[in-house]
Amino acid sequence: MNDKPEKLIDKKGLRLDGRKPEDLRPVKLEVGVIPNADGSAYVEHGKNKILAAVYGPREVHPKHLSLQDRTVLKCRYHMAPFSVQERKSPAPSRREVELSKMIKESLEPAVFLEYYPRTMVDVFVEVLQADGGTRCASITAAALALADSGIPMRDLVVACAAGKVDDTIVLDLMDTEDKLGAADVPVALMPNLNAITLLQMDGILTHEEFESAVNMAMEGCRKIYAIQKEALKTKYVSISEENKEEAEE
């Protein structure tokens, strides 16, 4: 684990885990995994394992935080102590506070906040296992949980990152690539409205590289969106299929 690989991309142009530069890690999404929550989702994105739960809309506590014209969206991103190699203190770190705010801001444009004034929606994101790109996977899962809870939304939100590793632009960086690579560009997208709700860059890229990274990330978002939509529908389709089978019997 401590050995630094010399090259992140081998002679054949394959990455450490055997992916091509434009490949995503395998993504698995599931909806409605927490019965007590109003909406929930679970995502496995490569080795990332993340749970998202949504509660609300409900009354605001403490009351002075309520807004007269819109819903308050609250997000909490948290990494479990066992989610990384070295035990992470369970107290919210600076990074987690920042990511909470970032997730909130990338979800807000998609939710019809003005429909239910004086209420609050809680979004909890718990990272069970982290392997690079948790912010993107968290947004994907949180948006899915919001849709599952029945809160009216303009669109789903999907996120995916692209970056630069060994002078190549690659999609969906994993932990080692993120740490040793040159740059990382996470993008969150509302696919139907074709609007970006989050765009960050960490590292140095030229204009051209940046542009191709953003385009590559958006392409990745659309691929994940198809899985996201499927996951949302599967929850209900499975019920109607059961009935069909019953009827045929």
Added chain:
Amino acid sequence: MPILLEKRQLVTPGDLIAEGEYIAGENTFSEKGKIYAARVGIVEYETKKIDVVALKAFYVPRTGDIVIGTIIEVGFNGWTVDINSPYIALLRASDVLSRPFKPQKDDLPQVLDAGDLVVAKVVSYDRTHDPQLTVAEPGLGKITRGQIIKITPTKIPRVIGRKGSMISMIKQETGCNIILGLNGVVLITGKTLDDEQLATRALLKIEQESHTSGLTDRITQMLKEEKAKKEENKK
């Protein structure tokens, strides 16, 4: 200008449903002449108006709705009631007592205490004020017996069925009296516990399978089978 999706198709938020001169109905929104879905649900339309019947949503109060709520707190001159909605409802003491409320004489917890269930009607609600309830009408008031179940509020119309076909069928088959709160809380009162449990099972089945077709027939069949089984057991 086309409607892009067929009737009864499952949509997720952001799905484009139609383009052109249509009216965005329930759980949809329009942007630049296009109609999109705002919730997970099933597409329904009549000539110009496009609706999405949500598969999961929460209850938003409307004036005139009959709801079933739980008293959560006894206040100085009334009660606060949980009506399974983002907003907490208020019930005034003078309304329940049907005479002016005298703080020296009347003991509110004796009339209704925390945890009591009430059938009530929403008398006023808008964006700026919490909903207010009344019980001063026949059929409303404290619930003394029966079973309470919760179902998704958007599925109440499905439980009622076309012109009440579903609910009257269940009432007839089980011999229970059923009060549907539009907030998704349902009160079932029957002669025996078995009857009530049978009605409960039917309602939960409707909730689970509300978006499938031929449901009324399946529920009728289920109730008849269950009844036949019971008859056999008696013999």
